[in-house]
Amino acid sequence: xxxxxxxxxxxxxxxxxxxxxxxxxxxxxxxxxxxxxxxxxxxxxxxxxxxxxxxxxxxxxxxxxxxxxxxxxxxxxxxxxxxxxxxxxxxxxxxxxxxxxxxxxxxxxxxxxxxxxxxxxxxxxxxxxxxxxxxxxxxxxxxxxxxxxxxxxxxxxxxxxxxxxxxxxxxxxxxxxxxxxxxxxxxxxxxxxxxxxxxxxxxxxxxxxxxxxxxxxxxxxxxxxxxxxxxxxxxxxxxxxxxxxxxxxxxxxxxxxxxxxxxxxxxxxxxxxxxxxxxxxxxxxxxxxxxxxxxxxxxxxxxxxxxxxxxxxxxxxxxxxxxxxxxxxxxxxxxxxxxxxxxxxxxxxxxxxxxxxxxxxxxxxxxxxxxxxxxxxxxxxxxxxxxxxxxxxxxxxxxxxxxxxxxxxxxxxxxxxxxxxxxxxxxxxxxxxxxxxxxxxxxxxxxxxxxxxxxxxxxxxxxxxxxxxxxxxxxxxxxxxxxxxxxxxx
Numbered sequence: 001x002x003x004x005x006x007x008x009x010x011x012x013x014x015x016x017x018x019x020x021x022x023x024x025x026x027x028x029x030x031x032x033x034x035x036x037x038x039x040x041x042x043x044x045x046x047x048x049x050x051x052x053x054x055x056x057x058x059x060x061x062x063x064x065x066x067x068x069x070x071x072x073x074x075x076x077x078x079x080x081x082x083x084x085x086x087x088x089x090x091x092x093x094x095x096x097x098x099x100x101x102x103x104x105x106x107x108x109x110x111x112x113x114x115x116x117x118x119x120x121x122x123x124x125x126x127x128x129x130x131x132x133x134x135x136x137x138x139x140x141x142x143x144x145x146x147x148x149x150x151x152x153x154x155x156x157x158x159x160x161x162x163x164x165x166x167x168x169x170x171x172x173x174x175x176x177x178x179x180x181x182x183x184x185x186x187x188x189x190x191x192x193x194x195x196x197x198x199x200x201x202x203x204x205x206x207x208x209x210x211x212x213x214x215x216x217x218x219x220x221x222x223x224x225x226x227x228x229x230x231x232x233x234x235x236x237x238x239x240x241x242x243x244x245x246x247x248x249x250x251x252x253x254x255x256x257x258x259x260x261x262x263x264x265x266x267x268x269x270x271x272x273x274x275x276x277x278x279x280x281x282x283x284x285x286x287x288x289x290x291x292x293x294x295x296x297x298x299x300x301x302x303x304x305x306x307x308x309x310x311x312x313x314x315x316x317x318x319x320x321x322x323x324x325x326x327x328x329x330x331x332x333x334x335x336x337x338x339x340x341x342x343x344x345x346x347x348x349x350x351x352x353x354x355x356x357x358x359x360x361x362x363x364x365x366x367x368x369x370x371x372x373x374x375x376x377x378x379x380x381x382x383x384x385x386x387x388x389x390x391x392x393x394x395x396x397x398x399x400x401x402x403x404x405x406x407x408x409x410x411x412x413x414x415x416x417x418x419x420x421x422x423x424x425x426x427x428x429x430x431x432x433x434x435x436x437x438x439x440x441x442x443x444x445x446x447x448x449x450x451x452x453x454x455x456x457x458x459x460x461x462x463x464x465x466x467x468x469x470x471x472x473x474x475x476x477x478x479x480x481x482x483x484x485x486x487x488x489x490x
Contacts, residue, residue, distance in 0.1 A: 034039075065423065065469045066144025067459050069180045071128055072407065078128035078459040079408040079426065086233055087202070087461065095145055095194075099124045100187045102151045102163070103143060109166035117149075119156045121184070146198055146464040152190035174254045203230050206278045213236045213274040214250070214260075216345050228418040229349055231282055231454035235347065239264060242274040246323040248345060296321055296348060299384060300390040303366060304329050307344045310415055310447035313359055314367040315381070318390065319343050329353065333369025348394065351432040351450035355392040356382075362430045370445075399432045402451040411462055411469060412436045413455035415447055421462055422470040440473030466471040 071078060081088050086114055102123070104117040111119065124145070128389050143150060165176050173179055191197070216236045241264020243250040244257055252260070262268040264276065286378035296318050304316035319340065320328035325348040334342055346353050356378045359366035368376040382389060402428050412424035427446060436456065437446050449455060462469035 064463050065471050066142075067128070067409075067463075069276065070423070071459070074409075076407065076409050076425075077403075078404075079410045080127075080403055081379055081458045083403050083451075084456065084458050085452055086231065087458055095124070095127070095190070097124055097127060098188060100153055100184065100189050102153060102156050104149050105164070105166055106141070109168060110164065111167060112162075112164070116162070118162050119151075120166055121153070121180070122164060140315070144460045144463045146195055146460070148195055150190070150195070152192055152194065153184060153187070154189075169216075202465075207232055207274065211272055211274050212240055212270075214240060214242050216248075229413075230418055231279075231413075233454040235350065237274075237279075239276045239279060240270075241265070247328050248322060248326070248328075249340065296327055296390055299374070299387055301332075301356055301378075301385070301387050302329075302390045302395075302435075303356060303358055304344075304346070305332055305352040305448050306367070307352075311444055311451075312367045313354070313364060313448065315369050315376075316353070317387070325349070327353070333371060349396045351396065351446070352395065353395065355395050356389040358397070364430060397431050399451060404429055404434055404451055409459055410436075411457040412438070412447075412449075414438070414470075415455060417450075418455075420470050421457070421467060421470050424456075438472075440471075 015415070023185055024106040067078070068078075101122055102119045103122045105120050109120075110118045125140075127145075128142075155161070177478075215238070225435055241260040242248070244261040245264050250257060250260075259268060259270070260273075263270055263273045298318055298321060300318045302316050302318065303313050306312045306314045315332040317330050317332055318327055319330040320343070322328065322345075327346050327348060329339065329346050330343045358364075360378075366376065378389070406426055406429060408426045410424055410426065411421050414420040423439045425437045426434055427437035427443075429451075432451050433448050434451050434453075434456070435446050435448055437443065461467075
């Protein structure tokens with residue numbers, strides 16, 4: 001399933017609009033009336049891939065980004081985990097400032113030979129995402145709380161690991177045993193096996209490698225393309241049979257179309273199919289409340305985030321209303337393909353579609369249709385195009401009580417190349433929308449996302465799940481570091 005149609009004319013060739021090479025029409029990427037030999041050329045032509053050449057993932061070993069020193073050097077604040085509904089699990093409630101844990105000492109604080117880890121007690125005095133830190137002592141360091149190196153009090157005794165007083169603390173007192181008994185009695189620590197249980201909570205789903213799902217790919221081609229990552233709660237991934245059910249175009253063989261719809265309706269069972277019960281069942285996606293008034297209709301005008309240039313919000317039109325309140329949206333001014341290959345699918349409750357005048361009200365630049373001359377005025381445009389605006393009551397613009405603030409740091413998926421998760425900053429908060437800035441990159445690479453998007457994560461997420469985090473642009477003056485340490489030693 002895709003939103004870009006490539007007509008199968010095996011013998012014909014087209015010229016790529018970016019690199020001017022010839023390629024078979026059957027394997028080209030089509031956006032509007034333009035053809036490209038690959039997704040990369042399509043992105044370059046749209047001026048949205050300038051950073052990718054230096055960020056494409058390789059097979060190199062996973063590097064741990066030094067969030068602790070980065071936050072300190074930039075005097076920055078990390079967005080709290082409570083901002084991220086898809087990352088906030090019940091077990092995290094047991095983590096708080098004042099919690100005592102057992103952590104491995106740096107080798108500089110150990111005078112015993114060998115490489116076996118030596119542990120000591122630490123107290124969490126500050127939280128930033130999944131990172132815990134201290135503030136004043138020379139021994140304070142940052143560490144990812146959700147790490148197999150951090151343990152509850154008593155773990156070392158149970159697992160026969162050594163606990164030693166750090167070199168720098170030995171001269172501070174003589175009776176360490178008496179001090180520790182007094183200090184640790186009645187203190188709060190991790191629950192047993194916190195790290196394992198927290199990861200198990202995050203990983204509770206029914207998806208398995210090899211399962212078939214339907215995915216909306218805005219740059220699809222018959223020749224296929226690169227694999228990419230997306231969160232299980234992402235709006236682009238759907239159960240088998242979804243496209244046929246709602247009326248979305250589906251790129252698949254006729255046998256799949258028939259079997260997939262039976263699977264969606266529960267008439268057939270295939271253990272390799274992703275089914276509806278595996279996805280979040282949001283009731284608002286099935287039935288929009290009647291108090292919203294008139295619903296969406298074909299031809300209505302609105303403002304929409306451009307899926308191919310996520311830093312811009314454009315004039316758009318409802319091109320088709322699908323089942324279960326899904327909409328096909330077209331960007332005004334784009335070359336009309338007539339066959340709907342340049343339309344994009346959004347749900348009626350999506351934060352990516354907005355009522356007319358929203359950008360003007362919130363001081364957001366609005367991109368007028370290509371070729372428009374002079375100042376854009378909505379009322380005049382509606383008159384000139386003999387169209388009407390989608391009713392304000394149709395949109396979901398009221399924000400939940402999120403805690404995001406401008407300047408907060410987080411980890412964000414680059415939605416143009418979803419393989420990449422990058423160091424990022426909240427650049428703007430407008431209603432439900434957050435403007436995410438990739439640290440070290442130009443603002444033209446920013447992207448608008450919903451405040452509850454599953455494509456943004458707390459500081460420390462990538463380290464916790466062993467995924468590579470793309471740091472700021474190499475030549476940017478952001479104070480990035482590859483070392484990540486600070487918790488307060490007791």
